[in-house]
Amino acid sequence: MQENNPVHRYQKFWLAIGYALVSLVIYLSVTSHPPDPGIDVPFFDKIAHTLAYFAMMIWFAQLYHLKKQRVIYALSFVALGVALEFVQSFDPARRAEFADMVANTSGVLIALLITRISAFRLVLKKVESYF
Numbered sequence: 001m002q003e004n005n006p007v008h009r010y011q012k013f014w015l016a017i018g019y020a021l022v023s024l025v026i027y028l029s030v031t032s033h034p035p036d037p038g039i040d041v042p043f044f045d046k047i048a049h050t051l052a053y054f055a056m057m058i059w060f061a062q063l064y065h066l067k068k069q070r071v072i073y074a075l076s077f078v079a080l081g082v083a084l085e086f087v088q089s090f091d092p093a094r095r096a097e098f099a100d101m102v103a104n105t106s107g108v109l110i111a112l113l114i115t116r117i118s119a120f121r122l123v124l125k126k127v128e129s130y131f
Contacts, residue, residue, distance in 0.1 A: 008063065012057050025052050029084040032093040046103040048079045053077055053107030061115040062124040070112065074076075077108045 006012055028034045041047070060073045080106030089096040114120050 006065070006125055008124060009131075011063070014059075014124055018056070018063065021056055021059060025056060026084065027079075028052075029092070030087055043119070046099060049081075049100050049103035050079055050110070053081060053104040054111045055107075056121075057108045058115060061111060062121075065121060070115075074108050074112055076099035078105050081105060081108075122124040124130055 022126075037048075040095075057074060058075055061070055064070055064073065082101050085096040085098075085101050088094040
């Protein structure tokens with residue numbers, strides 16, 4: 001089991017970074033005036049949603065390799081994305097969009113697919129080996 005789900009030497013540090021990332025996504029989702037990156041690309045908002053949820057899922061997929069753990073995180077992130085969109089509907093400066101929910105879910109699914117490839121499963125373990 002240890003080989004399939006390795007324990008990281010800096011597990012608490014990696015978790016702190018992961019939960020900081022989740023906190024940042026939550027903050028940016030509920031703030032009335034999120035920062036405007038000034039990027040004029042069609043559908044940039046959807047790309048940003050996909051990247052944010054991709055980043056969260058790929059981070060935790062590095063820490064947890066068992067299928068059950070990854071499914072729990074994936075479902076939690078999808079639920080978070082849906083819930084935050086509904087929360088936005090209560091802010092007059094924001095609006096909930098179904099397309100954002102789809103983008104969030106897409107980010108989670110892409111990360112799950114990428115981390116099934118063995119080369120991407122142990123990135124944090126490789127980083128730890130340098131320290």
